[in-house]
Amino acid sequence: MKTERQYKNDILEVCKRIYAKGYVAANDGNVSVKLSDGTFLTTHTGRSKGFLTFDELVKVDGEGKAISKGKPSTEVGMHLGIYKDRKDVKAIVHAHPVFATAFAVARLSLENCTIPEIVTTLGAIPLARYSTPSTEEMANSISEHIKTSDALLLANHGVVCVGFDVFDAYYKLERVEHFAQISFYARMLGGEKLLTNREVGKLREIQGKYGVIGETKECVTCESSVKEKNDVSKALAKAIQDLC
Numbered sequence: 001m002k003t004e005r006q007y008k009n010d011i012l013e014v015c016k017r018i019y020a021k022g023y024v025a026a027n028d029g030n031v032s033v034k035l036s037d038g039t040f041l042t043t044h045t046g047r048s049k050g051f052l053t054f055d056e057l058v059k060v061d062g063e064g065k066a067i068s069k070g071k072p073s074t075e076v077g078m079h080l081g082i083y084k085d086r087k088d089v090k091a092i093v094h095a096h097p098v099f100a101t102a103f104a105v106a107r108l109s110l111e112n113c114t115i116p117e118i119v120t121t122l123g124a125i126p127l128a129r130y131s132t133p134s135t136e137e138m139a140n141s142i143s144e145h146i147k148t149s150d151a152l153l154l155a156n157h158g159v160v161c162v163g164f165d166v167f168d169a170y171y172k173l174e175r176v177e178h179f180a181q182i183s184f185y186a187r188m189l190g191g192e193k194l195l196t197n198r199e200v201g202k203l204r205e206i207q208g209k210y211g212v213i214g215e216t217k218e219c220v221t222c223e224s225s226v227k228e229k230n231d232v233s234k235a236l237a238k239a240i241q242d243l244c
């Protein structure tokens with residue numbers, strides 16, 4: 001088992017990477033880790049993730065109250081809400097990477113089945129409805145999705161990823177941002193071509209080889225997208241008929 005010092009080292013390493021990659025600006029973003037005694041380590045409020053020190057990692061209890069020196073992240077309530085919903089989660093990373101946040105600001109989810117690595121590791125990446133940061137409302141909007149997804153877009157805000165350790169959560173953040181960037185460029189080139197149900201089915205069969213053991217939310221395949229379009233067309237046709 002890791003010592004508290006090792007957990008702190010891991011958090012600092014991930015914070016430096018988040019800052020170096022431009023996933024946060026200034027003092028944005030927050031990271032936390034669950035310790036074996038049921039307490040948590042979180043980043044200090046109002047500090048740049050690129051320059052954090054050991055003393056700027058704050059230990060909090062299950063209510064978010066500081067039990068060490070310093071002031072915890074203002075988003076500690078959101079983190080604790082996720083830990084309550086997901087007992088398997090041991091670390092959480094929240095940031096505002098540009099492409100994924102652009103999707104979140106445009107209120108677009110990342111649920112299309114297009115890239116095998118995303119289908120097998122994250123599945124669909126849903127969009128949680130907008131809520132004011134640092135409020136209970138925000139914890140509730142996340143709670144609607146976090147039980148079935150390890151990565152979420154937060155409308156008009158950013159991204160939250162969870163993991164079995166802080167590096168796992170960080171790598172998911174990297175994947176989300178990479179996927180958002182590819183999806184953006186694919187749309188500039190005329191739009192993504194979705195995988196078929198059959199192709200996605202084959203990927204699910206080999207999911208274990210990617211080290212994925214849990215469930216992932218099903219993404220949108222080309223068949224389901226055609227079905228959705230047909231459903232919308234049928235509904236529109238009926239509405240027009242009703243009007244006539």
Ligand SMILES: [Zn+2]
Nearest residue numbers: 029095157158
């Ligand atoms: Zn934020």
